[in-house]
Amino acid sequence: MEEQDNTAGKKLQHQTRAEAPGTKSWQSQAYTLGAISNFMSTFLTFPIYKVVFRQQIHAVALSEAVKQLWHEGPQYFYRGIYPPLLSKTLQGTLLFGTYDSLLCFLSPVGPHSLGQRWTAGLMSGVVEAVALSPFERVQNVLQDARKQACFPSTFSILKEFNSYGLWGRLSLGYYRGFWPVLVRNSLGSALYFSFKDPIQDGLARQGLPHWVPALVSGSVNGTITCLILYPLMVLVANMQSHIGWQRMPSLWASAQDVWDTRGRKILLIYRGGSLIVLRSSVTWGLTTAIHDFLQRKAHTKKEMTD
Template sequence: MTVKTAAVFDWREFACGWGAAFVNITISYPMNKVIFRQMIHGVKTTSAFQELRNEGLVCLYRGILPPLCQKTLSMSLMFGVYEECRKPLMATDMNPYIAKTIAAIIAGNIEAILMPFERIQTLLIDPSYNTKFKNTKHIALYIRRNYGMKEFYRGLVPILVRNGPSNALYFIIRDELHQRLPKQDKVLYQTAQEFLAGASIGAFLSTLYYPLNVIKFSIQTKLGGPHQSMIQAFKTVYKERDCKIRNFYHGASMNCTRAFLSWGIITAAYELFRNVLY
């Protein structure tokens, strides 16, 4: 007679995701600020660089605490919750693609709990709030005191629409590449291969969902007042960008470069941490 054992929580996937995000954020944050300026103001890369240069070195890493907290926890949940959900689903003989999709969507929705960090980061990076807010704590207290918890979740719908599907595509494509690419004998070559695989997936998904992020940023730069829907925000941005869809892609080329670097680092670092912990 077989005895069923209860599933044991495995913290290692959460730790790998956390570590990979920490390494990535410390390297790629300045590039993220340039892309953000392009998303919000629709300016070219040179203009965004000039803005940051004029503001000085002190402002370059302004706002890094929220994404450092949010992204490390988010990646921890993304990888950890995904595995915790995928394994029991696979144990039921469910189609592996369906199991991965369900697990990725659950992980993406749980990640949205951390949205207040993303909300605060948006306000810290937006130059129109440079003199209004001092730091993360200042914004958090100001929003809670004047608007309540609902204001922290302004722009939730675009994030939910983005997180689940993008997670599902990432994990499915990653696993497909992992099965098809040759196993390298040397750690350096294997790390380079993981970096290129993750970088390619990240660049593709980042470009695919770029207009959605533009809409999300447009919603989140507002403070107070009625919450815009995705459709309302799309119409607003569409009019501001001369009624041209291609203008939604201002900054997309640099965003693709940033995603290539970021997801390459995340994927390679994740695999390195995984090799150590397992």
């Protein structure tokens, strides 16, 4: 009986990943499922993210980062949640929806090769970076305690950016730190989508409940990906927290500054790494599990109406 359930679950799993050629409904459904799963996981894990951000900016220990937030008071604890909540919801919409659409374009009928998953993941990450970099920029300014007096709200930051000329709005404002964001997002998406399904399929063959492989696959894959790309996250956080008309340092100068201020030690570059493991495990585990659950429910409902 267990083997039959596992076979049926695996069949459903593959059915939800590849609809018949010419069927557009599932690709459009993927955008909705991605939005819901990312919204829920972001809301639940935002406190962890904020502590990690403080460690990235100030290179302080975990206890010191928590102490900073404690002294600022509860009224500031969720300061900055709206940009990531909106951006992560849009991220899920673009990431999962664009990936499924590109994968269907590359190969309308599965199974899909590693190269096809990698290509679709890479391109979905590019789209995500272009669309969402401005949200991350505003979010990083809001979360920097040093900017609270000058820029107390999202509106004050947008007002500052819009006071620049057209090129200034892009290079100094909304798209500050874009190139490391592009590399981080494209590689991160490619790695996640390339290895998510193989890990999940391997665990599914063990006869586990259907939500366990998705949760574990997302946790393991997301954690490894984020650890590999963590230095880029630190660079992005430091570049995007900077604001003002004065000449900003170049990408290389910013990277050199981060390296120097961390005492030229890779261990200090990974300050905040202890929480990034937890945050990545919880966030991507929840996102993958919620997405898989919604995907199954949607596919079951579709089968009943057909």
